[in-house]
Each structure stands twice: as structure tokens, then as C-alpha cells.
Amino acid sequence: MSCESCSHSCGGCSGQKNCGGCGGCSAETPLTNEERVLLLELAQTPFLPLAQFARRESYFAPLEPLEPSPVYLRSGEEDTAEIELISLALRRLASRGYVTLDYDIPLSGYDYVLYQTSALCRRLKALHPGYTILPKRGSMALTAAGQDAADDPAL
Numbered sequence: 001m002s003c004e005s006c007s008h009s010c011g012g013c014s015g016q017k018n019c020g021g022c023g024g025c026s027a028e029t030p031l032t033n034e035e036r037v038l039l040l041e042l043a044q045t046p047f048l049p050l051a052q053f054a055r056r057e058s059y060f061a062p063l064e065p066l067e068p069s070p071v072y073l074r075s076g077e078e079d080t081a082e083i084e085l086i087s088l089a090l091r092r093l094a095s096r097g098y099v100t101l102d103y104d105i106p107l108s109g110y111d112y113v114l115y116q117t118s119a120l121c122r123r124l125k126a127l128h129p130g131y132t133i134l135p136k137r138g139s140m141a142l143t144a145a146g147q148d149a150a151d152d153p154a155l
Contacts, residue, residue, distance in 0.1 A: 034089040036155055042142040043150035049107050051115045051135035055128050070101050076118040098146030106137035
């Protein structure tokens, strides 16, 4: 899929329904409300938990990533539409260089139980019977450009 404003190739969304574009032309594409909310959350809390759900058939089988990804939960009871909206907003913010999404850097001291007991995890378990569903633990943070955007009074 390509951005309607500048024809920049998104690469990450594969033309999914409700794709808001890639943010490759961030100066021309305004931030969505969810992107603004996430920037302000990260401006107040420098690191937030993040996960990517995966499944595996047995203990020794490789992990297979599941969609949506990335996943950021506020309550654990978010519905599919809300999770997909947040996921899209995070991918757009990352493509603009405003946030980093790190699946190899989990937050120390955060137990991720919210992700393991979430409505999303229960839905994924129901959709993939016979598989173990695991959240790959990670974190997200603002970049310097993201901090500048969060500090912008026009935000």
C-alpha cells in the first residue's frame, strides 16, 4: 500500500482495512487522535510495556507471530477494534521515528500478567486451539523526535 498524500510505500500494513497510511510523509499527514494520546502517555511515562503475541504447537516448536502486532494494553479488556487502532497508531509513530518498539527489551519489574490474562489472549487461545499462546514481552519509548512532537503546543 502507498500513502495517498505522497505515494510513499508503507511496507508494514500490506493494505489492511482502515490503514491510515505509513507516516512516511509525516510533515504532511496529521497525527491521529490515538497517535497524540500515545505520544502524551509516553511523554509522561518514558517506557511502556509492549507485546507481540505468538503461538507454538509444542515446547520445542518455533514461535509463530500472530496479529495484531504490536500490542499495547491499557486495561486488558480492549476489544479487537481498539487493539488494532492502537497497533496501527504505534506502527505509524515508529515509521515516523517518534517511538521505538523493542521486543528484545522487556520492562524490568513489569510482570506482563495483564497481557497473559487479557481478553485478546483469551480470544487468541480460542482461535488457535491446540497451540500455546505467549506474549513476547517488550517495551516502547519516545525518541528525541517523538519528544519534540509531544512538546509541540499544537499537539
